[in-house]
Amino acid sequence: MPSGAGPLTRALARVASCAVAGFACFACGSNAPTIPSELLQSGGCAASDYPAGPFGTEESQTLANACFQGFRAPQMVRHEASSLQSIAFADYYDPTGSKGIKLVLIDTSAVWCSACRVEHEGLSEKNDEYAPKGLRILGTLFQDARRDPATVKDLSNWVETFSSNYAMALDPDYQLGAFASAETAPLNLVVDARTMKIEKKLLGDQATVLWPFIDAALAD
Amino acid sequence: MLPKRRPRGWIGGRPPRCVTLAYMSLPRPSVLGAWLWIALTQGCSSSTPLDVASAGTGGGSVVGMAGADGELAGSDGSSPSSCKPPGYHVDAEPTAVGEIQATIQDASGVAVPMLPIQVCGTDQCTFGSSNATGKVDIIPKTKLILPAFKYGDGLDFAELAIQLVKGKQDLGTLVALPFPAFTEGGKFPESGRVTNGDLTLSIEATTTVQFDRLSYADSELVFRTVSIPIDESQKALDPSFGFELAYAAAPLGTTFCPPAQLSLKNRLKWPAGTAVELFVQGVNADEAWAPYGTWIKVAEGSVSRDGSVIDTTSGGITVLSSIAVRRK
Numbered sequence: 001m002p003s004g005a006g007p008l009t010r011a012l013a014r015v016a017s018c019a020v021a022g023f024a025c026f027a028c029g030s031n032a033p034t035i036p037s038e039l040l041q042s043g044g045c046a047a048s049d050y051p052a053g054p055f056g057t058e059e060s061q062t063l064a065n066a067c068f069q070g071f072r073a074p075q076m077v078r079h080e081a082s083s084l085q086s087i088a089f090a091d092y093y094d095p096t097g098s099k100g101i102k103l104v105l106i107d108t109s110a111v112w113c114s115a116c117r118v119e120h121e122g123l124s125e126k127n128d129e130y131a132p133k134g135l136r137i138l139g140t141l142f143q144d145a146r147r148d149p150a151t152v153k154d155l156s157n158w159v160e161t162f163s164s165n166y167a168m169a170l171d172p173d174y175q176l177g178a179f180a181s182a183e184t185a186p187l188n189l190v191v192d193a194r195t196m197k198i199e200k201k202l203l204g205d206q207a208t209v210l211w212p213f214i215d216a217a218l219a220d
Numbered sequence: 221m222l223p224k225r226r227p228r229g230w231i232g233g234r235p236p237r238c239v240t241l242a243y244m245s246l247p248r249p250s251v252l253g254a255w256l257w258i259a260l261t262q263g264c265s266s267s268t269p270l271d272v273a274s275a276g277t278g279g280g281s282v283v284g285m286a287g288a289d290g291e292l293a294g295s296d297g298s299s300p301s302s303c304k305p306p307g308y309h310v311d312a313e314p315t316a317v318g319e320i321q322a323t324i325q326d327a328s329g330v331a332v333p334m335l336p337i338q339v340c341g342t343d344q345c346t347f348g349s350s351n352a353t354g355k356v357d358i359i360p361k362t363k364l365i366l367p368a369f370k371y372g373d374g375l376d377f378a379e380l381a382i383q384l385v386k387g388k389q390d391l392g393t394l395v396a397l398p399f400p401a402f403t404e405g406g407k408f409p410e411s412g413r414v415t416n417g418d419l420t421l422s423i424e425a426t427t428t429v430q431f432d433r434l435s436y437a438d439s440e441l442v443f444r445t446v447s448i449p450i451d452e453s454q455k456a457l458d459p460s461f462g463f464e465l466a467y468a469a470a471p472l473g474t475t476f477c478p479p480a481q482l483s484l485k486n487r488l489k490w491p492a493g494t495a496v497e498l499f500v501q502g503v504n505a506d507e508a509w510a511p512y513g514t515w516i517k518v519a520e521g522s523v524s525r526d527g528s529v530i531d532t533t534s535g536g537i538t539v540l541s542s543i544a545v546r547r548k
Contacts, residue, residue: 111434112338112373113345114505121506145435146375147336147347157434183347184361203362204344 035149035172038084039069047090051196057179063189063196065090066176068140070169071159079156087169092136094193101193102134103217105210108176110143111154113185119205120162126211127166133218136193137166142174143182149173190214303428303477305508308516314341314363318388321357324350324371324396327449331355332396336373339384341365342505342512356391368513370503372396374435378446378468380456380542381503383513395452399470405442417445418485419467420529421537427480432473444470448542456542461499461515463544464488472540475509479518479536482543483529494523495548496530500541509539520548 045067055064067088077083094101107123109116120139127137141150141158149172159168180187180203188210190200200213320339324332331354339346341364348358360367364384371394372379378397406414411425421443423429431441448466450457457463465488482498490496498519502510510516519535530545537543 110347112336112347114340114503115343115345117434117504118342118506145373154434161434185345185347204341204364206343 039152039170039172045088045090047088047093050090050093056198057201059198059201061198063089063191063198068169068171068175070140070155070167071164072167073165074159074168075163075165079159081152084152084170087138087167089138089191089196092138092191092193093196095195097194099193100134101136103136103199103214104189104191104193105135105137105214106176106189106191107137107139108171108180108185108187109139109141109158110147110182110185111141111145111150111158112143112147115205116186117162119186119207120158120164124163124165130214130218131166134193135214135218139164139166139168140171140176141168142171142176142185147182190217192217303475305475308502308507308509308511309342310511312365314343314365315367315384315386316363317360317367317384317386319357319359320369320384320389320391321355322350322369322371322391323393324354324356325393326396326398327452335371335377335396338370339364339367340370340505341367342507345505366512368503372468374470374472374503375399375440378448378470378542379472379503380448380453380468381501381513382455391455393452394455395449397446397448397468399444399446399468402440402442402444405444405470407442414443416443417467418447418487419443419445419469419543420483421476422481422483423476424478426478428475428477430475430477431471435473436471441471441474448544456501457544458515461544462546463499464547465545466542467544468542469540473504474540476537476539479538481536482519482521482532484543484545486523486528486530489527490523490530490547492523492525492527494530496521496523496545497548498532498535498537499544499546500537500539501544502539503541504539510541515544521545 045065047065050065051062053062053064055062065088067086069084070087071077071079071083072085072087092101092104107119109120123137123139141155144150144154150170151172152170155168155170158164174182176187179189179201184203186205188202189198190210190213191197192199199217200210202210317339324335326332333350333352333354335350337348337350337356337358339348339358339360343365344362346358346360348356350356367384368381369384369391370379370381376398378399382391400416406416408414408429409423411423411427413420413422445467448457448468450463450466453466457466465484467484497517498521499515499517500510501515502512505512518538519532521530521532523530
């Protein structure tokens with residue numbers, strides 16, 4: 001609005017802006033941006049070789065299988081949609097130890113969550129240290145800075161920002177919401193790869209609890 | 221298969237963006253003492269740049285980072301090509317924060333619905349928003365390390381932080397501060413000046429500028445500022461500091477190394493030569509450039525000879541956040 005606009009002009013502009021704003025509200029519809037279908041697991045997530053239920057969301061309960069789209073090894077691929085692969089909890093199931101996996105650390109993150117960023121800043125180093133011992137890390141990203149479902153672009157920015165060398169996947173419809181509400185992050189689950197039982201469930205980045213627990217579990 | 225659980229929708233959750241935009245288009249109105257002992261470790265030094273927006277050769281001044289007690293570290297006169305954040309993390313015991321209440325209004329006293337808020341420690345964040353009448357009522361599920369209440373998101377609204385204490389607390393009325401539209405923001409130059417509102421940043425060719433590209437799209441990486449009303453923002457500004465001028469700036473979390481010089485309009489008409497101190501607030505849990513939830517001095521300045529502006533004379537802006545000023 002030009003500074004020299006008269007009061008009538010300014011008043012008309014205000015009415016117009018209100019009208020446009022009101023129309024925009026009316027026309028908006030749902031607040032949730034559309035999640036691309038290829039990022040959703042609407043077709044189910046079957047795994048023939050996976051523990052039978054019952055499944056649960058608490059410690060000592062068996063983790064239900066879930067599938068995501070993500071970068072299995074972000075450090076080795078271009079961070080774009082064409083590099084996305086299906087990543088399932090079943091991929092980490094290792095009852096005989098043939099895959100060399102003892103524990104799985106599953107983490108939820110959101111772009112708006114600064115504590116999540118703090119956690120991921122050191123996670124690649126942890127992966128370097130613990131992968132040879134049998135730990136696998138699967139990070140998931142569920143929302144962006146505005147609490148919209150995370151996108152491939154968000155995931156790409158995330159792995160580039162933190163130089164992630166562990167699997168990072170998108171969870172735009174927050175499948176892991178069964179374990180914690182979308183309002184709170186991060187969530188960390190430590191899962192026994194031999195049984196897919198949840199050994200530890202932690203709300204928040206509790207490094208002083210998490211890593212000693214993992215040390216003890218790997219030594220067991 | 222895990223039961224599907226979608227993020228919460230419009231009611232009780234984040235509003236449609238149209239609501240935020242509609243609202244913005246309508247016509248419009250000692251806790252810190254523990255941090256003061258934190259000392260600087262170093263100024264800018266060489267390390268791998270993460271996101272270089274500009275690079276150059278040649279000389280440039282390097283200024284040190286301010287200590288928590290207001291002392292400036294010395295400069296070494298070198299021109300690093302990249303920077304390592306000094307880091308301000310200190311270990312702390314978790315705090316049992318109880319119910320947090322607040323009322324969010326705009327500058328004219330009108331309730332602001334659905335303003336993004338967070339209760340964050342350095343270990344965990346809980347997201348919420350003000351309700352239809354601007355009320356906030358949130359209870360963290362666990363103890364938090366260095367908990368702070370943050371209101372605004374650095375995108376549509378300025379983000380400010382209020383340190384929290386143990387137990388239930390009512391933060392009273394807080395004023396939400398909308399940023400100018402992105403289209404009204406100033407484009408960052410590779411070197412030179414960028415102005416928005418009362419603030420002008422000066423960036424040298426040798427300055428490494430790192431943006432928070434997780435939070436901001438490319439088109440949103442423009443300089444925007446909004447004035448913070450001192451009297452109405454005492455909880456965030458902490459009266460013990462005695463701030464007299466304050467602004468919020470975006471893109472939040474943008475870092476500058478060497479620090480960017482700042483010029484701000486002398487709105488309070490301080491006499492020429494008046495010496496001032498400039499502080500930034502840490503709103504990022506990583507505490508890389510500022511301690512979380514509190515303020516740290518980053519520069520000294522003085523009023524220009526003609527009295528029109530306040531210029532930084534030593535130190536500078538290391539990270540874009542809220543900037544507060546007091547006379548020395």
